[in-house]
Amino acid sequence: GAVVSQHPSWVICKSGTSVKIECRSLDFQATTMFWYRQFPKQSLMLMATSNEGSKATYEQGVEKDKFLINHASLTLSTLTVTSAHPEDSSFYICSARVDGGDYNEQFFGPGTRLTVL
Amino acid sequence: AQRVTQPEKLLSVFKGAPVELKCNYSYSGSPELFWYVQYSRQRLQLLLRHISRESIKGFTADLNKGETSFHLKKPFAQEEDSAMYYCALYNAGNMLTFGGGTRLMVKP
Numbered sequence: 001g002a003v004v005s006q007h008p009s010w011v012i013c014k015s016g017t018s019v020k021i022e023c024r025s026l027d028f029q030a031t032t033m034f035w036y037r038q039f040p041k042q043s044l045m046l047m048a049t050s051n052e053g054s055k056a057t058y059e060q061g062v063e064k065d066k067f068l069i070n071h072a073s074l075t076l077s078t079l080t081v082t083s084a085h086p087e088d089s090s091f092y093i094c095s096a097r098v099d100g101g102d103y104n105e106q107f108f109g110p111g112t113r114l115t116v117l
Numbered sequence: 118a119q120r121v122t123q124p125e126k127l128l129s130v131f132k133g134a135p136v137e138l139k140c141n142y143s144y145s146g147s148p149e150l151f152w153y154v155q156y157s158r159q160r161l162q163l164l165l166r167h168i169s170r171e172s173i174k175g176f177t178a179d180l181n182k183g184e185t186s187f188h189l190k191k192p193f194a195q196e197e198d199s200a201m202y203y204c205a206l207y208n209a210g211n212m213l214t215f216g217g218g219t220r221l222m223v224k225p
Contacts, residue, residue, distance in 0.1 A: 004160075034213070043203060043217045044161070093161065095213075106213060108153075108161040 002028045004096050006109035013084055014117055020080045021112045023094030029074035030096035034106065035067075038091040050077040084116040119144040121206050123216035130194050131224050138189040138219045140178075140204030149207040150187040152178055153215075156200045164189075164202070174198070194223045 003026040013019050023033055031052050036044040048069050049057040056069035066088075068080040077096075081088055091113050095106040120143045130136050142148055152164040165173045167180040167187060178189045187204060204216040 043215045046212060046214075049212065095161075105163055105166070107163075110160040 002026075002096070002098055002107040004094065004107045004109040006092075006094055006112050008112060009110060010113045010115075012115045012117065015085050016083055018080055018082045019084055019114060020078055021092055021094075021114075023077045023079070023096070023109055025075045025096040025107070028096075028098055030077075030098065031074065033071060033077040033094055033096045035069060035077075035079050036093040036095070038093060038111070040091075044093060047079075052077075081114065084114070086116045089114055089116045119148075119206050119208050119214050121204050121214050121216035123202075123204055123219045125219050126217065127220045127222065129222040129224065132196055133193050136191050136194040136198070136221065136223075138202050138204075138221065140187045140189065140216055142185050142187065142204075142206050144185075144206055144208065146208065148180070148182075148187075150178075150180055151205045151207065151213070152176070152187075152189050153203040153205055154200050155203070161203070194221075196223045196225055199223045 005024045007022045011019055033050040035047045037047050038044050046059050047062045050069045050071040052071045052074050058064045071077040091111050093111040095108045097106050122141045124139050150167045153161050154164045155161045165171050176191045178187050180187050199222050201218050201220050203218045205213045
């Protein structure tokens with residue numbers, strides 16, 4: 001099946017720094033990628049939809065200047081958490097949808113755990 | 118707006134017992150529903166989707182539009198079924214909305 005990778009898998013940073021998370025579709029092209037946030041013992045919450053070659057679409061309540069998304073190519077989307085604060089600590093998961101597939105199946109990355117001190 | 122509800126946060130059964138994970142949805146259009154599973158320390162992965170009417174790892178799920186439900190069932194639970202299960206709905210805007218998840222624990 002299609003594989004989605006994320007890097008890094010775990011990052012610890014000081015408050016005020018910016019952190020970039022990469023999401024790659026390894027063996028397929030993805031016009032659309034999604035970024036989710038998952039708090040402990042909670043479900044995935046969609047943050048934004050990342051479209052290759054255009055601006056991301058953010059969900060209500062998600063600060064676009066805080067969470068910068070760049071979908072640079074058909075296999076790479078990045079999420080940058082700018083000026084991170086402890087409340088940004090969370091598990092960030094990306095997914096990619098297979099273009100041209102028969103079904104609307106999304107493949108998920110393993111997630112990135114961000115800890116802001 | 119669409120909504121997916123999984124009323125049980127935790128479901129604990131003994132090995133060999135039947136299991137049913139409940140999922141209800143609200144959506145004005147024609148729903149496309151999925152079950153995703155997340156095993157310990159692994160990524161989220163698709164278990165099954167209502168369109169394909171498959172049985173995966175012994176699990177089945179039937180879409181009941183009258184009751185707006187998509188419950189996941191397995192007649193005989195196995196210990197390796199222990200995981201987090203998420204019901205999800207795909208809307209016309211091509212976005213997945215997840216339920217809150219149910220943790221299934223299968224005891225030996």
